[in-house]
Amino acid sequence: MENIKTVSDFNFKNKIALVRVDFNVPVNNNQSSQVIDDTRILYSLPTIQKIISDSGKVVLISHFGRPKGKCSKIYSLKFIISYLSKRLKIPIQFSENCIGKAVEKKISELKNREILLLENIRFYKEEEEGDENFAFQLSKLGDIYVNDAFGVSHRTHASITIVPKFFREKKCIGFLMEKEIQSLKKVLGKGIAPITILLGGAKISSKIAIIENLINLVDYLLIGGAMSYPFIKAQGGKIGNSLVDEYKDFEALKKIIEQYQKQKKTKIFFPKDVIIANSFKNSAKTKIVPIHSIPNGWMGLDIGPTSIKNFCEIINFSRTILWNGPLGVFEFQNFSSGTTSIAKAIVRATENGAFSLVGGGDSIAALKMKKYETKISYLSTGGGAMLESLKDKILPGIKAIIS
Incomplete structure (x- = not known):
């Protein structure tokens, strides 16, 4: 490379x-x-x-x-x-x-x-x-x-x-590709500790290989948004009607959690509480409950205040941060608090000298809603390509240049 x-x-x-x-x-x-x-x-x-x-x-x-x-x-x-x-x-x-x-x-x-x-x-x-x-x-x-x-x-x-x-x-x-490669190296190759990676969004199936690869490579892995619910279910939690990706291998998820618990370097965190709603709309009735205890007929649409506090505390003392995927349905104002709080925490950490890399259309859209996009170290132009890079693989487009 x-x-x-x-x-x-x-x-x-x-x-x-x-x-x-x-x-x-x-x-x-x-x-x-x-x-x-x-x-x-x-x-x-x-x-x-x-x-x-x-x-x-x-x-x-x-x-x-x-x-x-x-x-x-x-x-x-x-x-x-x-x-x-x-x-x-x-x-x-x-x-x-x-x-x-x-x-x-x-x-x-x-x-x-x-x-x-x-x-x-x-x-x-x-x-x-x-x-x-x-x-x-x-x-x-x-x-x-x-x-x-x-x-x-x-x-x-x-x-x-x-x-x-x-x-x-x-x-x-080109110069864009060069910056993308250099920015990713600043996270995994030469990242200054503590290194924190925050993964949200809905598609857990596309991120399983990434989560497995990050063991022992980063200090903190924070998992939120809809992709946290299959992990909670794998641990025996009740997730009600919360969105679950097509990925159904809960035994595999259980093993991943056990792998993280066995080693000492990388600590994995899930939300402790969530804001749940009785329907998928901004005006829905809401309440805050532990993420393991979501009743039937209710769905988690945002991380709760305790989870926001925990995640932001980790981000605040991190020196290298990568974020991909929202923490809730941020398009609805009543369920945007988790995502915007995380964005604000990453901006604050960046201002204090941390290197921050944000990729994925929804994450960048959330930053732009608050006019934070210029306050991040680097905005990646490819969410999917950025995630593929985290699987410890050379992207096909880069391989074609060096081969």
Whole structure:
């Protein structure tokens, strides 16, 4: 990983850079498709600007949404053109196609310091299938391949893992990818103790391997949100009608807890109390109960005051913090206290010198609701990719660059 090439290792003068970016940004749903959160675009601009300043040519590849291999106006990337042009202060050309003679002709006419944005790569089913021939057709469009799409680098899609094969030594990562890798190293590789990882959200099945891998690597593992309920159930607790992921191997969860209890380094904590409701809505009747004693007909929608106090105390004295996933249904004001309190505690710890890394759409959305996003050390552009990195695996997109 130390020897991975970045855009800094190349001079792009008179070269065509085929840059895989992640412009899959949230937009409003009216016809104007205005960008609601431009974090991913902003983080990719330095890479594009580097290539342009070298007098290179840029061909941008991105996906947007899940069109499932079919062309759709709803998922067209055309809306990005004016936004990108305004940010870079240069005109952006657009191609309706990603492969074929028409796009090859447009690229042959590109001048130095010009940018061509290709249409949504997922309009081609071959992208998600990782099709070799499709990848070869894409590879013909550039001289140097650049991966700056951390958010999808855990996918084995054609533009992420197959296209780089055709570039041999002429491939690298962009500045966004470099920052993501460095930030993750600051947590697990070179993190200053105490290191705390906080996992929330609903999908426990995608985080089992992470939880197993973190034993003996971090000092504190805090588990909250909906993913805490299967663990409570595995220990014999009553969770009422609380949300439980499709993961049903409660014996495996019990064994994980036992593994944590046997070793001395990593301490695992679950909420002690929760705010429960008799229906899934903001106006529902609520009460605070121990997490092991949620009555039937009631569901946990937020962590309780004792849990907030316990989690925040650990965060306050932590020197390295990673957070992924909300602690409750923060979209409902009456069940947002846990998530916003945690966000505030992480901001406070960061101000006191801790390194904080936050990833995942919901976690970042919670920060932005309180305008805390600029008070965190680093916001990751890929929740899923960040979590995959915690499984002690090299992401497929990074592996494709170094192999």
